[in-house]
Amino acid sequence: MSKLLKEKIIKIEKLAPLLFRLTIQSEYIAKNAKPGQFVNIKCCDGIDALLRRPISICSVNREQGLFDIVFEVRGRGTEILSLKKPGDILDILGPLGKSFYAPKDNSKIAIVGGGIGVFPLLFLLKELRCAHKTAFLGFRSAENAVLLDEFKKESDSMYVTTDDGSLGSKGFVTDILEQKLSEESYDIIYSCGPVVMMKRVAEAAQKHEIKCQVSLEERMGCGIGACLVCVCKTRKDDGWEYSHICSDGTVFWSSEVIFD
Amino acid sequence: MVISEDMNIAVDIAGLKLKNPVIAASGTFGFGREYSQYIDLNQLGGISVKGLTLEPRQGNKPPRIAETPAGILNSVGLQNPGVHSFIENEIPYIRQFDTAIIANIAGNTVEDYCKMAEILDDEDIDAIELNVSCPNVKAGCVAFGNNPSGIYEITSQVRKFCSKPLIVKLTPNVGDIRETAKAAEEAGADALSLINTILGMAIDIHKRRPILANNMGGLSGPAVKPVAVRMVYEVCQTVKIPVIGMGGISNGDDAVEFLLAGASAVMVGTANFVNPRACIDVLDGIKSYMLKHKYKSIYDIIGALELNQ
Ligand SMILES: Cc1cc2nc3c(=O)[nH]c(=O)nc-3n(C[C@H](O)[C@H](O)[C@H](O)COP(=O)(O)OP(=O)(O)OC[C@H]3O[C@@H](n4cnc5c(N)ncnc54)[C@H](O)[C@@H]3O)c2cc1C
Ligand SMILES: Cc1cc2nc3c(=O)[nH]c(=O)nc-3n(C[C@H](O)[C@H](O)[C@H](O)COP(=O)(O)O)c2cc1C
Numbered sequence: 001m002s003k004l005l006k007e008k009i010i011k012i013e014k015l016a017p018l019l020f021r022l023t024i025q026s027e028y029i030a031k032n033a034k035p036g037q038f039v040n041i042k043c044c045d046g047i048d049a050l051l052r053r054p055i056s057i058c059s060v061n062r063e064q065g066l067f068d069i070v071f072e073v074r075g076r077g078t079e080i081l082s083l084k085k086p087g088d089i090l091d092i093l094g095p096l097g098k099s100f101y102a103p104k105d106n107s108k109i110a111i112v113g114g115g116i117g118v119f120p121l122l123f124l125l126k127e128l129r130c131a132h133k134t135a136f137l138g139f140r141s142a143e144n145a146v147l148l149d150e151f152k153k154e155s156d157s158m159y160v161t162t163d164d165g166s167l168g169s170k171g172f173v174t175d176i177l178e179q180k181l182s183e184e185s186y187d188i189i190y191s192c193g194p195v196v197m198m199k200r201v202a203e204a205a206q207k208h209e210i211k212c213q214v215s216l217e218e219r220m221g222c223g224i225g226a227c228l229v230c231v232c233k234t235r236k237d238d239g240w241e242y243s244h245i246c247s248d249g250t251v252f253w254s255s256e257v258i259f260d
Numbered sequence: 261m262v263i264s265e266d267m268n269i270a271v272d273i274a275g276l277k278l279k280n281p282v283i284a285a286s287g288t289f290g291f292g293r294e295y296s297q298y299i300d301l302n303q304l305g306g307i308s309v310k311g312l313t314l315e316p317r318q319g320n321k322p323p324r325i326a327e328t329p330a331g332i333l334n335s336v337g338l339q340n341p342g343v344h345s346f347i348e349n350e351i352p353y354i355r356q357f358d359t360a361i362i363a364n365i366a367g368n369t370v371e372d373y374c375k376m377a378e379i380l381d382d383e384d385i386d387a388i389e390l391n392v393s394c395p396n397v398k399a400g401c402v403a404f405g406n407n408p409s410g411i412y413e414i415t416s417q418v419r420k421f422c423s424k425p426l427i428v429k430l431t432p433n434v435g436d437i438r439e440t441a442k443a444a445e446e447a448g449a450d451a452l453s454l455i456n457t458i459l460g461m462a463i464d465i466h467k468r469r470p471i472l473a474n475n476m477g478g479l480s481g482p483a484v485k486p487v488a489v490r491m492v493y494e495v496c497q498t499v500k501i502p503v504i505g506m507g508g509i510s511n512g513d514d515a516v517e518f519l520l521a522g523a524s525a526v527m528v529g530t531a532n533f534v535n536p537r538a539c540i541d542v543l544d545g546i547k548s549y550m551l552k553h554k555y556k557s558i559y560d561i562i563g564a565l566e567l568n569q
């Protein structure tokens with residue numbers, strides 16, 4: 001169950017010129033959040049940046065009742081967020097959305113993340129108890145490739161690509177994934193990032209008959225399934241229907257989703 | 261919560277009895293379920309449910325929302341499970357709560373509207389709200405609502421099948437809203453609700469394309485409030501039937517503006533997205549205002565506006 005909360009910001013760190021990590025005190029979210037879930041944040045009081053901004057949960061610290069989000073400054077809302085100070089109170093609705101499927105302990109899993117989509121997958125890596133974890137991470141450039149030490153710590157093998165080749169191999173993260181899939185198999189692949197990337201991940205998973213989950217993104221109104229704006233096409237009987245990403249997802253089995 | 265034993269806040273809108281004047285606006289509150297984790301639905305005067313059509317509808321392509329200064333544009337396009345699923349699955353749910361159910365209906369043809377009114381007239385709902393003002397669907401709907409003769413035609417036809425209080429929801433996308441208001445009244449509407457969303461557009465300058473997949477959408481939220489207050493005032497001056505006011509209401513003070521302008525009740529829409537407790541906050545705000553100015557009855561403020569001379 002999600003709640004409307006007023007929580008205190010403990011720490012704010014600049015990870016890259018436009019990337020920030022906020023640490024927030026919240027017993028409720030720390031206790032209840034599952035990987036793949038997000039919070040919907042009112043960036044400031046009043047009518048500026050009117051709607052809440054959806055941001056994924058990047059990690060939780062259950063003992064201390066803390067959770068982290070990592071976000072990129074894109075527009076007004078995230079800019080206001082980036083100017084917050086420790087001690088400020090944040091108006092949060094969460095945790096929202098469905099979480100990733102938890103595989104059996106002896107599973108071999110892979111995560112495939114692109115851009116800001118990598119952060120919710122860090123939470124997943126931290127929570128999963130399974131035999132082997134591989135991380136495939138794609139970034140625009142070295143500058144944006146943050147928290148790699150944490151990804152490294154939480155995974156058994158890690159591959160990094162950048163669009164410009166400034167770190168790891170040059171190209172798309174899906175290129176490496178496809179290459180690896182010809183040598184290795186996984187029980188399940190989890191993906192979050194740009195739609196074009198997730199579509200390729202889903203196709204690769206299907207080709208190799210691997211179960212795959214994707215976490216989708218769309219512009220949101222309410223974040224709780226009431227306004228019906230955040231849709232994606234999913235399969236239904238012989239046809240399709242519009243599902244709602246905030247409440248039916250954000251996590252879907254890739255076989256359910258129709259990527260246009 | 262503001263408590264005052266001897267305060268009378270119940271309103272009667274042409275037979276639709278509400279224990280207080282705050283209603284959740286259609287399309288912003290689903291069927292109430294989603295909000296029940298944040299507020300007690302028993303505290304609401306009523307819920308106007310998501311716009312219903314005869315058959316289920318999938319709605320428009322995403323993106324369906326764009327934020328604009330102090331508002332939002334939406335182009336949901338009436339995604340809904342259809343009137344039959346509403347009757348089977350949603351009415352029993354909402355009926356658990358002590359709140360009025362207003363069925364908001366839309367269609368492509370006059371026959372669609374009449375058929376739905378006929379079906380719903382036998383069901384356990386408290387009123388029907390004719391949505392002839394949705395800017396987000398191609399056929400029908402708004403075409404009836406944007407001119408007096410269209411409104412007259414559809415209202416008088418639906419009236420024949422509807423014995424429950426019939427509310428006609430007006431679009432602001434007309435030259436003179438008093439004319440469509442009058443047409444609805446003459447055709448037998450019991451009450452009017454306004455405003456629906458204002459047709460608008462937002463452009464992504466980097467992609468040189470509209471943000472909404474549908475190109476245009478309906479504007480709502482604080483940005484529309486002054487326009488809505490003006491229209492509610494004009495309509496209240498023109499018709500004798502009760503008016504339900506809405507457009508950008510986020511707190512009690514906003515709601516009081518509408519009540520002073522003549523509205524007998526208010527609906528809260530976009531504010532629910534920003535604050536899931538918005539309806540309750542609006543209600544508490546109205547009570548605080550009454551307490552502060554020592555009003556005992558909500559009817560002391562309805563239409564109490566005095567114009568500057
Ligand atoms: C489920 C979910 C999880 C997300 N998790 C993260 C995360 O962990 N880290 C992160 O940096 N970003 C994340 N995003 C994207 C983030 O929500 C947007 O970048 C942010 O809303 C932009 O707001 P703004 O005011 O800065 O930009 P503006 O462009 O000014 O925003 C205008 C409006 O468009 C919406 N919007 C703009 N871009 C997006 C987008 N890409 N997705 C959804 N809505 C958008 C905004 O919410 C706002 O309503 C997530 C999005 C979703 C849907
Ligand atoms: C996402 C969304 C969906 C809506 N759907 C409907 C609908 O199905 N039927 C209807 O009559 N009005 C619909 N409306 C209009 C609202 O009921 C209301 O008239 C309008 O939003 C103005 O009020 P507000 O500024 O408080 O939101 C919708 C509005 C929004 C924002």
Ligand code: FES
Nearest residue numbers: 221222223228246
């Ligand atoms: S954002 Fe409102 S239904 Fe998903």
